[in-house]
Amino acid sequence: CGALRMAAEFLRLCETDTTVWVSAPTWANHLPLLGGAGLTIREYSYLNPKTLEVDFSSMQETLETAEAGDVVLLHGCCHNPSGADLSLEQWKEVTSLIQRKGLLPLVDMAYQGLGEGLEADAAGVRHLAAAVPEMMIAASCSKNFGLYRERTGALALISGTASVNSAATSQLLGIIRSHYSMPPAHGAAIVETILGDDGLRAQWQDELDGMCKRILHLRHAFADTLAPVGDFRFIARQRGMFSFLGISPEQVARLRTEHGIYLLDSSRVNVAGLNDQVLPRVADAMNDVLQ
Numbered sequence: 001c002g003a004l005r006m007a008a009e010f011l012r013l014c015e016t017d018t019t020v021w022v023s024a025p026t027w028a029n030h031l032p033l034l035g036g037a038g039l040t041i042r043e044y045s046y047l048n049p050k051t052l053e054v055d056f057s058s059m060q061e062t063l064e065t066a067e068a069g070d071v072v073l074l075h076g077c078c079h080n081p082s083g084a085d086l087s088l089e090q091w092k093e094v095t096s097l098i099q100r101k102g103l104l105p106l107v108d109m110a111y112q113g114l115g116e117g118l119e120a121d122a123a124g125v126r127h128l129a130a131a132v133p134e135m136m137i138a139a140s141c142s143k144n145f146g147l148y149r150e151r152t153g154a155l156a157l158i159s160g161t162a163s164v165n166s167a168a169t170s171q172l173l174g175i176i177r178s179h180y181s182m183p184p185a186h187g188a189a190i191v192e193t194i195l196g197d198d199g200l201r202a203q204w205q206d207e208l209d210g211m212c213k214r215i216l217h218l219r220h221a222f223a224d225t226l227a228p229v230g231d232f233r234f235i236a237r238q239r240g241m242f243s244f245l246g247i248s249p250e251q252v253a254r255l256r257t258e259h260g261i262y263l264l265d266s267s268r269v270n271v272a273g274l275n276d277q278v279l280p281r282v283a284d285a286m287n288d289v290l291q
């Protein structure tokens, strides 16, 4: 959150009327984090509400209307709230569009390692970073290091020259000073200790891998258990913690009040909050509310 807000404050300092394009839908906090800094927010089509998959041609169509210098916010992996990610082929096409139109990518990377793995989850972002002249990446350690309340993450800037980077960094440090002055140290020290030690790093990767596999397993098991209720195979194709079930707020309310199953009114579920034991019960409840 700090990286996103500082990126937004920086963009606003560089150009007072900056437009940032966000996916429809996007993580709800993107709107206050970016809009609160004074950026104009516009939406690009992303999720097809019927299939709950990426509507890539609509995404391209809306981004074609962006103007040079506009910022495009992309979810690095594990799109929140939909779980619907771009394929590597689609990342390549978005990269070409960004290059051709002179847009500035801002990547929010909040779930690296929880989609398919640390490397695979970064493939699209790496492709983009190798191709564009400038880019910003807001990375979080909240989930992949289990450090949610320690405010640990980073804003990375990529630019063509070292002098632009150092000028941008000094502007950013000024912005940070006028907001929170100093970031908390302890979470970052934990991450530094783990990444700086081969043994601890391997142990962390192993544990993260276990979490990733658990979520992937649950995605398949959830879709399979729901098969008699309806076609939920998209859940198995999606990545990360979240997916929409595609049911109405009234049906969500019935899951809550009649079955004690909790999800957002938008029908976004946290797949990681399930386990094999509760899946049949969830499927029965879904069957009931969908009647």
Ligand SMILES: Cc1ncc(COP(=O)(O)O)c(C=O)c1O
Pocket: 001, 002, 027, 075, 080, 108, 110, 139, 140, 141, 142, 148, 151, 152, 153
């Ligand atoms: C897409 C997205 N970006 C950023 C964040 C925030 O990360 P942090 O806890 O590091 O502020 C979240 C977490 O909830 C998120 O889902």
